[in-house]
Amino acid sequence: xxxxxxxxxxxxxxxGLMEEAAREQFNFxxxxxxxxxxxxxxxxxxxxxxxxxxxxxxxxxxxxTVAVDKLMEKQYVIKxxxxxxxxxxxxxxxxxxxxxxxxxxxxxxxIAELIIKKLSEKEIKTFIxxxxxxxxx
Amino acid sequence: xxxxxxxxxxxxxxxGLMEEAAREQFNFxxxxxxxxxxxxxxxxxxxxxxxxxxxxxxxxxxxxTVAVDKLMEKQYVIKxxxxxxxxxxxxxxxxxxxxxxxxxxxxxxxIAELIIKKLSEKEIKTFIxxxxxxxxx
DNA sequence: AAATTTAGTTAGTATATTCTAACTAAAAAG
DNA sequence: CTTTTTAGTTAGAATATACTAACTAAATTT
Numbered sequence: 001x002x003x004x005x006x007x008x009x010x011x012x013x014x015x016g017l018m019e020e021a022a023r024e025q026f027n028f029x030x031x032x033x034x035x036x037x038x039x040x041x042x043x044x045x046x047x048x049x050x051x052x053x054x055x056x057x058x059x060x061x062x063x064x065t066v067a068v069d070k071l072m073e074k075q076y077v078i079k080x081x082x083x084x085x086x087x088x089x090x091x092x093x094x095x096x097x098x099x100x101x102x103x104x105x106x107x108x109x110x111i112a113e114l115i116i117k118k119l120s121e122k123e124i125k126t127f128i129x130x131x132x133x134x135x136x137x
Numbered sequence: 138x139x140x141x142x143x144x145x146x147x148x149x150x151x152x153g154l155m156e157e158a159a160r161e162q163f164n165f166x167x168x169x170x171x172x173x174x175x176x177x178x179x180x181x182x183x184x185x186x187x188x189x190x191x192x193x194x195x196x197x198x199x200x201x202t203v204a205v206d207k208l209m210e211k212q213y214v215i216k217x218x219x220x221x222x223x224x225x226x227x228x229x230x231x232x233x234x235x236x237x238x239x240x241x242x243x244x245x246x247x248i249a250e251l252i253i254k255k256l257s258e259k260e261i262k263t264f265i266x267x268x269x270x271x272x273x274x
Numbered sequence: 275a276a277a278t279t280t281a282g283t284t285a286g287t288a289t290a291t292t293c294t295a296a297c298t299a300a301a302a303a304g
Numbered sequence: 305c306t307t308t309t310t311a312g313t314t315a316g317a318a319t320a321t322a323c324t325a326a327c328t329a330a331a332t333t334t
Binding site (some may be wrong): 169186187188198199201202203222224225228271 | 280281282283284285291294
């Protein structure tokens with residue numbers, strides 16, 4: 001157990017570093033940490049409305065309205081009015097906003113490469129099959 | 138390779154969720170995202186001075202001075218004047234500041250438990266030995 | 275020992291982040 | 305069909321985050 005926790009800690013650190021390196025590569029320099037967090041959350045929720053985003057971020061709706069306005073100005077997000085409820089809009093990431101996904105992919109590929117470099121074909125297969133066990137409900 | 142990247146992505150998502158859950162458990166509600174990031178970085182650098190912290194965060198020194206002042210007011214950080222260079226101070230996390238480490242430990246333990254639940258004794262040993270291979274230079 | 279560099283601070287400014295209060299307009303309930 | 309609820313916005317205020325310019329004081333160079 002202790003060993004396992006140490007491994008997770010190391011892996012977590014490694015992933016953090018890779019994500020940071022990826023962030024530099026993709027140079028979202030016109031975004032603050034908080035704005036990145038908004039984009040991540042919009043992405044994870046898949047086109048939420050303002051209310052859903054506010055709940056997820058644990059912020060008040062006016063706060064989110066203002067923040068999203070800025071992200072729209074900067075062309076990272078667009079609002080698409082809902083057909084079912086005309087008061088409401090769904091938030092979509094623009095092409096530019098979706099770059100955050102490519103950024104994560106980049107980080108993940110880098111880690112995958114690191115693993116591939118260190119393990120044999122057979123070990124990689126074992127590694128994958130162990131994770132498949134972990135990720136079944 | 139594709140499988141491996143998917144696994145890393147899943148794991149990364151899982152870890153993110155755990156870290157968030159841990160943050161809720163530890164309830165650093167008087168800290169902003171950015172302030173948490175300062176504490177993380179101070180912790181990683183191990184008692185940096187203002188200049189080193191500014192470099193690591195890619196911010197100007199006056200920005201960091203002001204931010205650290207606030208973290209000191211909130212009792213998360215203390216400054217210890219350097220003996221070698223009396224102009225400079227080392228930043229230390231207080232007891233309260235070091236809680237962020239416990240928070241990470243909590244997240245890592247939760248993931249470790251998740252893994253232990255899904256794997257047999259033998260599989261865990263294999264899992265650990267594979268990671269040991271990955272983490273040797 | 276004087277000049278320069280370095281570490282950090284203070285002051286002032288601009289923008290970001292968050293809140294509450296008060297509002298509009300659409301949808302749902304009575 | 306009137307009342308109430310819900311989705312979101314606008315306005316105004318407080319605090320946070322970041323910058324440049326100008327400074328102090330200690331350390332280093334010349």
